[in-house]
Amino acid sequence: MHTVSVATPGGHYPIHIGRGRLEALAASVPADATALAVITNTTVADLYGQRVHDALAAAGKPIHWVRLPDGEQYKTWDSLNQIFDALLGAALDRKAVLIALGGGVVGDMAGFAAACYMRGVRFVQVPTTLLAQVDSSVGGKTAINHPLGKNMIGAFYQPQAVEIDLQVLATLPAREISAGLAEVVKYGMIADAAFFAWCEAHVQALRALDDEAIAYAVRRACELKAWVVSQDERESGLRAILNFGHTFGHAIESGLGYGQWLHGEAVGCGMVLAAQLSVQARGLDPAVAARIQALVQAIGCPVRPPALGLDRWFDLMRVDKKTEGRHIRYVLLPGLGQACLQAVDDDKVRPLLAAAGG
Amino acid sequence: MHTVSVATPGGHYPIHIGRGRLEALAASVPADATALAVITNTTVADLYGQRVHDALAAAGKPIHWVRLPDGEQYKTWDSLNQIFDALLGAALDRKAVLIALGGGVVGDMAGFAAACYMRGVRFVQVPTTLLAQVDSSVGGKTAINHPLGKNMIGAFYQPQAVEIDLQVLATLPAREISAGLAEVVKYGMIADAAFFAWCEAHVQALRALDDEAIAYAVRRACELKAWVVSQDERESGLRAILNFGHTFGHAIESGLGYGQWLHGEAVGCGMVLAAQLSVQARGLDPAVAARIQALVQAIGCPVRPPALGLDRWFDLMRVDKKTEGRHIRYVLLPGLGQACLQAVDDDKVRPLLAAAGG
Numbered sequence: 001m002h003t004v005s006v007a008t009p010g011g012h013y014p015i016h017i018g019r020g021r022l023e024a025l026a027a028s029v030p031a032d033a034t035a036l037a038v039i040t041n042t043t044v045a046d047l048y049g050q051r052v053h054d055a056l057a058a059a060g061k062p063i064h065w066v067r068l069p070d071g072e073q074y075k076t077w078d079s080l081n082q083i084f085d086a087l088l089g090a091a092l093d094r095k096a097v098l099i100a101l102g103g104g105v106v107g108d109m110a111g112f113a114a115a116c117y118m119r120g121v122r123f124v125q126v127p128t129t130l131l132a133q134v135d136s137s138v139g140g141k142t143a144i145n146h147p148l149g150k151n152m153i154g155a156f157y158q159p160q161a162v163e164i165d166l167q168v169l170a171t172l173p174a175r176e177i178s179a180g181l182a183e184v185v186k187y188g189m190i191a192d193a194a195f196f197a198w199c200e201a202h203v204q205a206l207r208a209l210d211d212e213a214i215a216y217a218v219r220r221a222c223e224l225k226a227w228v229v230s231q232d233e234r235e236s237g238l239r240a241i242l243n244f245g246h247t248f249g250h251a252i253e254s255g256l257g258y259g260q261w262l263h264g265e266a267v268g269c270g271m272v273l274a275a276q277l278s279v280q281a282r283g284l285d286p287a288v289a290a291r292i293q294a295l296v297q298a299i300g301c302p303v304r305p306p307a308l309g310l311d312r313w314f315d316l317m318r319v320d321k322k323t324e325g326r327h328i329r330y331v332l333l334p335g336l337g338q339a340c341l342q343a344v345d346d347d348k349v350r351p352l353l354a355a356a357g358g
Numbered sequence: 359m360h361t362v363s364v365a366t367p368g369g370h371y372p373i374h375i376g377r378g379r380l381e382a383l384a385a386s387v388p389a390d391a392t393a394l395a396v397i398t399n400t401t402v403a404d405l406y407g408q409r410v411h412d413a414l415a416a417a418g419k420p421i422h423w424v425r426l427p428d429g430e431q432y433k434t435w436d437s438l439n440q441i442f443d444a445l446l447g448a449a450l451d452r453k454a455v456l457i458a459l460g461g462g463v464v465g466d467m468a469g470f471a472a473a474c475y476m477r478g479v480r481f482v483q484v485p486t487t488l489l490a491q492v493d494s495s496v497g498g499k500t501a502i503n504h505p506l507g508k509n510m511i512g513a514f515y516q517p518q519a520v521e522i523d524l525q526v527l528a529t530l531p532a533r534e535i536s537a538g539l540a541e542v543v544k545y546g547m548i549a550d551a552a553f554f555a556w557c558e559a560h561v562q563a564l565r566a567l568d569d570e571a572i573a574y575a576v577r578r579a580c581e582l583k584a585w586v587v588s589q590d591e592r593e594s595g596l597r598a599i600l601n602f603g604h605t606f607g608h609a610i611e612s613g614l615g616y617g618q619w620l621h622g623e624a625v626g627c628g629m630v631l632a633a634q635l636s637v638q639a640r641g642l643d644p645a646v647a648a649r650i651q652a653l654v655q656a657i658g659c660p661v662r663p664p665a666l667g668l669d670r671w672f673d674l675m676r677v678d679k680k681t682e683g684r685h686i687r688y689v690l691l692p693g694l695g696q697a698c699l700q701a702v703d704d705d706k707v708r709p710l711l712a713a714a715g716g
Contacts, residue, residue, distance in 0.1 A: 088677065325392050
């Protein structure tokens, strides 16, 4: 097992990465917890519900289960309210602990529920997708979607611990592995050129879930994310670089309807567009942009955006949380492994989207 | 104008208390605000909308208005979502500032909306009821109600400033003045016996909104609340004493349906019950309990609880956020001006409620 530490004003906590972490979950339950509520979805419950139940039983606390429908389209107030109904229905108190067992959707919703239930109860992240393991479970961003924008309603709220079991990746569809790898390679693009090159060299091993390769990739991604959020928990500056590709990506997800493209797929395509924009607006070497497109393609993510219509692209992108006034701000790369946040006029982005078929 | 300072880990901010604060609102708008959204209700908008609009116009920012229906029964997700719909519909960004113009319901909802919108934007409290001025606008507790309990979904989230205009009290119905005075006299009971005696001596001046008396009472209440929340922002200990009378009070509000009794009325009656329980469970001098009952009556609040049925009382009280496991915890008074938190067996509370007609 490897441990990565996260230190933010909102909380210090460990990320435990290893095989068999599900079986060790009882160790992450605080001694004074009055009860546990496992928030999960039907797919994950079928796969791991019994194992997690047996593992948590060792903690000797009452265990309640909340099974939500599976999919980004359910990251809504209705699902959040299902959690609150269950917690209040079971009369869980302020010392209850929530366990988020699932992918990013479950983690974001369970974390937001923990942030709001009785104004805040403790929770543990147990991410079961690659994307959640390397991104959403770390750093305390929680949220639900709104019909007018993704992740618009939420909180910065840190978990007590993140428990990453690499064994669960074996049951993921190949498409979800590819989507998760998009966030893995992102860290190389924005903060670690050597890691980017390592990903290029190990892309087949990563897609095949080679034990050693995937363990290193998850660990390095968590280290880089932990470093960024420890500098800037509430995204007043540096943390925004983690949104590389996300301005375009969120527009794709929102424009097509949540759940059509996976989040990582939309981000993968968004990073290709953001790299092209970086060539124009920040003088990024076109050869680097080409390497970025080649790596996104190699991990199995789409590199051509859907045809949303140009006006709609900008309407959707303007809802982005980085927007200030009317100016859409993009994370751009001055060079490989370096990122910055910059407003770019719509007129400069339009030809790029048009050429890409957007 | 008098200024009281609040210093919590979640934020340092001033409470400005005086006459004509509405006209001075532009000064509380941060220079880098991109837009303002005034969250209010229809009643307050009719009374003060134009004055506030004119005052804020001096800040030179776009102003959006969100008018909610008036009443505790609207402190729901539906109203909260109306706020989010309006903010997103107007494409307000992370640097927008919310202005909570109204009583406790508006303040709690606008504050919670500010806590969650894009994971947190700034907001200013402009409380227009006595109860909100001396209690809910100070200290950063925000929430909405859930059918299974009051204030169950919320956040600790501090405002940028609290602007208390004493002139607006002139338009309040007498019933709301009485309800607000319940929270005023509470501070004397739990933390300041001299202030309690001052309230006894000035009860008629307070009910008549005598300038000098009400200014002193609001200021002293804010000072005492600021002191408590500065010690314990997230209610891990001391802050719970502010809930004196609230365990019974919340059950009354929830059991009768929100909006039947005003919050302050329910708390007033709850304090009478909690004082009686303090005699039994903490040896409080019965003469003090009698003074408490007399003062609650003198300010114009009910002292006899509604007949909810005994089992229902306990079901409702057990949902209280102070409950741990199955044990209902009450704020009790060992003496006048002193408070503590203590679990009391239902069997000891039952005869008291039965005798009171509950």
